[in-house]
Amino acid sequence: MNSSNKAQWKDPKRYLWSLGLLVPLLPIFGAAIYQYTGLIWGWWLAPAIVYLIIPVLDYLVGTDRSNPPESAVPGLEADSYYRYIVFAYIPLQYAGTLITVWFACTQLGTWGIIAGLFSCAYVNGIGINTGHELGHKRDALSQFLAKLALAPVAYGHFYVEHNFGHHRNVATPEDPASSKMGESFWRFLPRTMIGSLRSACAIERERLGRKGLGFWHWRNDVLQAWAMTIVLFGGCTLVLGWPALAFLVAQAFLGASLLEVINYVEHYGLLRQRDENGRYERCLPKHSWNSNHIVTNLVLYQLQRHSDHHAHPNRAFQALRHFSDSPQLPSGYASMMMLAYFPPLWFKVMNPRVVAHHRGDFSKANVHPSKAEKLKMYFSTMNKSVNA
Template identity: 50%
Template sequence: MDVSAYVWRDTRRPLWTLALVVPALPFVALLLVAATGSSSGWWLTPVFILGVIPVIDLLIGDDRRNPPEDAVPALQASRYYRWITYLFLPAQFVALVMACAVWTRGPGPAGAVGLVLTAGLVNGIAINTAHELGHKRESVERWLSKIALAPTGYGHFFVEHNRGHHVRVATPEDPASSRLGESYYRFWPRTVLGSLRSAWRLETARHRLRGRTPWSVRNEILHAWAMTVALFAVLTLGFGPGVLPFLLLQAVVGLSVLEAVNYLEHYGLLRQRNAAGRYERVDPRHSWNSDRLTTNVFLFQLQRHSDHHANPLRRYQSLRSFDVSPQLPAGYATMLLVALIPPLWRRMMDHRVLAHYGGDATLANTAPDYPVLTPE
């Protein structure tokens, strides 16, 4: 038996707690505003997430090491890693309550924008925590996933991602798989509306298969949406109706962060059809990956997305990097910003998609108006 399973240690074990820095940032911003008297302190969170992390990502670089398979069972069973994801939620919700209190006191125009971005980024990244929890079999983790989705009102993600996206990923039928030549701004309405419709159809079909109406207390989507309604109602009662615009704005920012991540995860990638006319099985070639250490630590290794799709129950600490997976030129934090600038995005990504398919755009998942040219 390979003795490496007994001597191997997760050298990144203490680093995983850095994921909790994200929901802690609003409290640091509060201290900064109190110390300086300037509402510009509310820009700390967006500057750190979208400015500082990409720089650190670039400086530290990649870490492609994988845990030995003999060590994975013990790694998966360790509750240390689970508690890090659990602790994200109370910090997320306390930060939201604090932000509501600040909003009602009037942080000024610049401070208000910073506050919306702060709450939206924290709750948008919390969707990644919900993503990690929602794939697990344990009922407590699945319920925690819905709770983490409540601040953004994106509870249907719990259904659509698990039962829709994972089935249709890297196909034209998947609203969460972006197409070659499609900008983020064209992708956003298609994925937001398409994912909502798909989630409701999936949940409706599940209930009708069992002879039940979808308007039931057993409806997973209604569970999640009820949590959002209850949360917003409690916050409105506590802070007044003036907090509702803030809650709605930060929710839009949060869901837009999620959809920006969706945009870059499968851009232009396509599963080919086999002789029977069915799509081939999902494999490491169908997701864009990044081995940047910093963003992987902050995002529970979401960037090892190929292994996640191949093994959805595999916990974040044991996800692997594959040589055959297409690699992004930078980590998610950087690429999210690039996605907001379509000419820059296409300059960085289109040639990578085409190279992945040997220059043949007909093998890619392309936008309807993309000029498809086959190699001579």
């Protein structure tokens, strides 16, 4: 591609990125369908789309490995359109959440409440990705909105832990959000939830301590984010009673688990190596699982190009690149997270890929200690079958 063509390059997905805004509209559609028909099926739209429609579309539409030319990146990152479509998720997210809570507490029966619970959880779970995108920005407005997006899932500590913990320790045994080979999602979930919380509090305690401030100071980013959750949950409880609090807590756990199953997928079995001084090597594209499936990337602000994100965390979502040396998932996140719920299937699909990515070198894998001996034999067996 010559320089004149590069200068004229236009993002072919420019307006398709706004498809992600359909997600927070789903509970609103569910409410409208229920209001006019009395039927609850509309409340199941969000889980149906997450678990069925998106995986099918990923399969049918396929992948896109193309990258924007580097000459176009400054213009892409300066274009406020991309910023505004991320901002727009948040008011729709809150509208969908508040509408669902009101219907669940005043109108819906048992099955409707369950459907509304999953619908709300998936909107707010995907909302964590909005908070993730904004949390990497350096302006005060984006950072405030990042905390606001995390409030409905009571996961405000993610703002601190992801940026200053996960990105520092990713693909190492020290990172609670990096899954280990042989570790099931169900074993990973409590480890990452508890570990990430502890890490965020430790990071803030250390940061504030350097300023001569205590952990409970109002400038604590974790406490600021949690305060937004208290205001949201407390306000709903005052208006709608204790059932609103129970509903919000349940959907928060489900929404947070949606984030964590994606965390589980993103770094499974990958390990940064130490240098001669015992320091971990810089994070490279090979330390994150990548996926170029178009539909899920459109819905998740290209989160699946996770290899480039970790290698270059300040790069905007619309400019993230595919790297040929990054390990590739066999499908998009929407499919892979369902596979993760069933450990035997997950291990069957992903363990051979971990071995292949590390070229059969067991020492290069991030392995769960309790599975080390078994997986060492597995690596040896796989190597023998390849060399036979």
